[in-house]
Amino acid sequence: YGSPQTYKMSSQVRLRLLPSARCLYDEPVQVKVAGLKSRQLVTMRARLTDDKGVMFSSSATYRADGNGKIHLDRDPSLSGSYVGVEHMGLLWSMKPDTLHRYFHKSRILNPVMVMFSVHEEGDSKMLAEVTNERLLIGDGVSRILVEERNVCGVLYTPTGGGPFPAVLDLSSTRSEKRACLLANKGFVVLNLTLFTDKPSKIKEMHLDYFEEAVNFLKQHSKVGSKGIGVISRSKGGDIALSLAAFVPGVEAVVCINGCNANTAFPLYYKKRLILPPLSFDFKKFIPTESGAVIGMHVLDNPLAEENKDTLIPIERAKGHFLFVASEDDLNWDSKTYMDQMVERLKRHGKDNFESVCYPGAGHLLEPPYGPHCESCPHYLSDKPGMWGGESRSHAAAEVHMWKKIQEFFRTHLKAGHKATNHGTFLLKKKSL
Incomplete structure (x- = not known):
């Protein structure tokens, strides 16, 4: 440098x-x-x-x-x-x-x-x-807008010919930071935004759209991994889990502070409803003096008998999971959801998972060394959301998690042969 x-x-x-x-x-x-x-x-x-x-x-x-x-x-x-x-x-x-x-x-x-x-x-x-x-972007990493069939996103490819392991990055709102930083480390990454419209205008979600994105990555000339990885947080977490359960070729899923049930919108696949949404009650938001709200108790209990159809059948997945949960998540009860997923997989005799829990960390776990966000507008609420986390503990969790994610994907997304210039990039100024 x-x-x-x-x-x-x-x-x-x-x-x-x-x-x-x-x-x-x-x-x-x-x-x-x-x-x-x-x-x-x-x-x-x-x-x-x-x-x-x-x-x-x-x-x-x-x-x-x-x-x-x-x-x-x-x-x-x-x-x-x-x-x-x-x-x-x-x-x-x-x-x-x-x-x-x-x-x-x-x-x-x-x-x-x-x-x-x-x-x-x-x-x-x-x-x-x-x-x-x-x-955010290393020398030789390319950024390309993708509009192919129904897939609309941003593709990041590392320098060199590959083949490289591939990851589908799902973000609730537009954010490419995680995607391009993973590309710097030697991954082909397609970033998709879950909510391209106001959530109030969304009536249902279709897994077929995300399956098209998986297939797009599998067919890319620089991709050499046997299967595709998926990384997501929050609402995107249950989409990632559903991909692993229903769509072939998903080999590794990182679910960060996700729920074990389908949330917010009915989920369809091949023109059939596969998962109804877990109900929530906005009246259970807890107001704070700052004007932001705490949403920990807004979602119904996913294990309640009346909600069993919303649970994602993750035991069907052939790939591997990395579950990440923050113990001070004020958006919802991530630690409990993770424990329930671990218990479900164990009950089905599965050992295809790792789990990591971070005391003192909040909902918005991101790549390290950025400002910790305690509250900001919530995409499903008309008031700002409290995300939780004590800044020092949250920052330490981000450093550990970022290394863990890369190790997990490298382990479970083996490329066809060793990629050139793997994970090391010289930097030069980009045009503004």
């Missing part, structure tokens, strides 16, 4: 990002300060503006060592947005300048620009500043 970059605002203070000020979005950087006075107290800050113009920022107080140096991977924050040794704390602790805002990144070719700065104690005079250019 080139040599480390140093920016200084005074004759002495230097702020450096290692190994470089340019990196991929999901990579950590080392933040180091030198040239301060011995034991000097300073304020470190980070800020960025997302693609909707919302500013996110964080700050933390540090004390330099006897040589006037601060290393964020060694030295503790004494106060501010977080305390303790957190080498990427300035990133995950960033908060929006307006309530109920999510970090939006829709212009994928443009890097996320994070301004790191060091100030005299009290956050007054700036002593040094550096820009961290965090790229």
